[in-house]
Amino acid sequence: MTLLLANSLSPVMWRTLALLLVGNAIIGLIEGGVVARVFRFPPVRTIVLFIVANYCSMGFGAMLFGVGEKPSPLPEMLFDIPLHHAGAILWICVVISFAVSVVVEWPFCWIASLPTKAPVHRSMLAVLLAQAVSYPLLILLFADSENTIGDDVEVATLHDVVPESLDATVYFIGAHDGAAYSVDLDGSDLSLMQSIWATNRYDVLGWRPPSATGAESWQLVFDSRDRNEVLLENPDGRCEAFRSSYSDDVVRHGWWLGSTGVADLRPPDARDWVPDPGGNWGMQVTQESTQQEVHITFDTPFVSWWGRCVTILPGDIVVFELGQQVCVLSLPTRKIAFLARGRGPVVLLHEAAIGGN
Numbered sequence: 001m002t003l004l005l006a007n008s009l010s011p012v013m014w015r016t017l018a019l020l021l022v023g024n025a026i027i028g029l030i031e032g033g034v035v036a037r038v039f040r041f042p043p044v045r046t047i048v049l050f051i052v053a054n055y056c057s058m059g060f061g062a063m064l065f066g067v068g069e070k071p072s073p074l075p076e077m078l079f080d081i082p083l084h085h086a087g088a089i090l091w092i093c094v095v096i097s098f099a100v101s102v103v104v105e106w107p108f109c110w111i112a113s114l115p116t117k118a119p120v121h122r123s124m125l126a127v128l129l130a131q132a133v134s135y136p137l138l139i140l141l142f143a144d145s146e147n148t149i150g151d152d153v154e155v156a157t158l159h160d161v162v163p164e165s166l167d168a169t170v171y172f173i174g175a176h177d178g179a180a181y182s183v184d185l186d187g188s189d190l191s192l193m194q195s196i197w198a199t200n201r202y203d204v205l206g207w208r209p210p211s212a213t214g215a216e217s218w219q220l221v222f223d224s225r226d227r228n229e230v231l232l233e234n235p236d237g238r239c240e241a242f243r244s245s246y247s248d249d250v251v252r253h254g255w256w257l258g259s260t261g262v263a264d265l266r267p268p269d270a271r272d273w274v275p276d277p278g279g280n281w282g283m284q285v286t287q288e289s290t291q292q293e294v295h296i297t298f299d300t301p302f303v304s305w306w307g308r309c310v311t312i313l314p315g316d317i318v319v320f321e322l323g324q325q326v327c328v329l330s331l332p333t334r335k336i337a338f339l340a341r342g343r344g345p346v347v348l349l350h351e352a353a354i355g356g357n
Contacts, residue, residue: 024054027137031130035109039118039126046112050130053108057101064100065093065302072303075323076175076341083325083338086149086298093302094139101131138301146297148282149336153296156335158187161328163315167350171205171220171231172342173198175324180205180222180231183340185319185328185347190340194231196222204309204344205231207239207263220346237350240265242309263311265349273331275310275318283307283320285331294334298323311347319347 028051036046065072074096075082075089082089109130110123149155168185171193178198183190196203203224210217218239220232242261262275277283282297282305298305305323312318316331319339326340339345 024058025051027134028052028054030137031134032112034133035112035126035130038129039113039122040116041112041118041126042115045115049108049112050105053105056108057104060100060104061097064096075303081325081338082323083149083327083336084155086147089303090147090300093300097302098131098135101135102127105130146282146295146299148295148297152294153329153334153336156333156337158185158328158337158339161330161333161335161337162186162317166313166315166317168237168313168319169348169350170319170326170339170345171348172321172326172340172345173203173205175341175343178203181340181342183326185339187339194229196229196231198222198224200224205346207241207346209241220348235348237348238265239263239346239348240311242346261309263347265347266312266314266316270314273312273316275312275320277307277310277320279308280304280306282322283310283318285318285329294331296322296329296336309344309346311345313347313349319345321345 029047031054032047032050033043035041035050036043064074074093075085078089078092079085106124106127109127110120113123113126162185166185169182170185171180171182173179173196174181177195179195180193180198181190182193203222206221206223208215208219208221208230215233217234219230220235220239222229222231240263242263262277264271272289273285273287275283275285280299282295282299284296285294286292296307303323305325306321308321310318310320318329318331320327320329321343324341324343325338326342326345327336328339329336
């Protein structure tokens with residue numbers, strides 16, 4: 001498990017974890033030392049208070065920006081379709097983080113100033129100085145945050161991404177209510193299937209093959225750690241279980257298989273592009289014949305969009321989750337489109353589409 005965790009975390013996330021665990025003490029030491037020297041506050045008292053303040057600020061930041069796989073609520077609070085505003089989200093998060101740091105750390109700065117009987121406004125100036133010292137260091141530390149949305153891939157509409165000949169249904173778990181939904185690949189006919197109360201981020205949908213149950217056909221199942229439900233039997237079309245390097249047929253998967261699982265519905269002789277979802281890395285797709293790579297990544301100290309549950313369809317059209325957004329990617333055109341707010345998508349390819357490819 002430790003190896004799987006290490007392989008799934010990007011350099012940005014490793015630095016973020018290091019900052020949360022150790023870096024806050026160093027930042028508190030620097031901030032407290034500068035404030036004590038400039039404003040003549042008691043040095044030891046000021047440094048200790050600023051160290052504590054930074055860990056308190058970390059706690060508030062974790063609630064706002066999420067920790068690990070726990071998604072941040074900010075993107076969907078700011079925008080209806082976060083995919084269309086990736087660049088803006090990063091800078092808004094920087095501003096919010098600065099403001100939260102000032103608000104949370106100011107009471108500690110005020111307490112540090114009490115022995116000097118300084119007026120309140122001096123503690124306010126002191127906490128602003130502290131952030132002015134530390135934030136340039138943090139910006140340098142995270143200068144290589146990765147956002148390929150708009151660079152490696154162009155954000156477009158479903159009409160530009162989904163070929164008219166491709167007829168498929170996508171099933172997913174709603175981001176807000178944990179219910180099972182279905183939607184056509186072109187974005188039409190969004191329907192509530194069943195209220196399954198999938199509140200745990202490890203809950204998944206998946207296709208169960210007949211070989212796993214002895215049934216006569218595939219089944220769409222909801223799988224969680226404490227229960228299992230069949231949502232659809234005898235699907236009218238073609239489906240495929242997620243597969244990964246850890247298992248041949250993945251029926252139930254935890255977070256590691258949820259990150260790496262891929263279902264391939266293309267003809268066997270048309271599988272040149274190979275997707276590789278990588279957790280908070282997002283997803284990388286490699287063309288084996290040319291070794292050309294396409295990266296779909298939004299990985300920052302504040303928000304990371306995890307890539308998982310990938311299905312690749314005829315014509316090299318990819319359906320996958322990116323930060324609790326069901327997205328559709330066209331590899332031939334390198335265009336990506338938003339389909340629905342949700343997670344864990346699985347795809348049913350209808351017979352008409354199969355016959356046409």
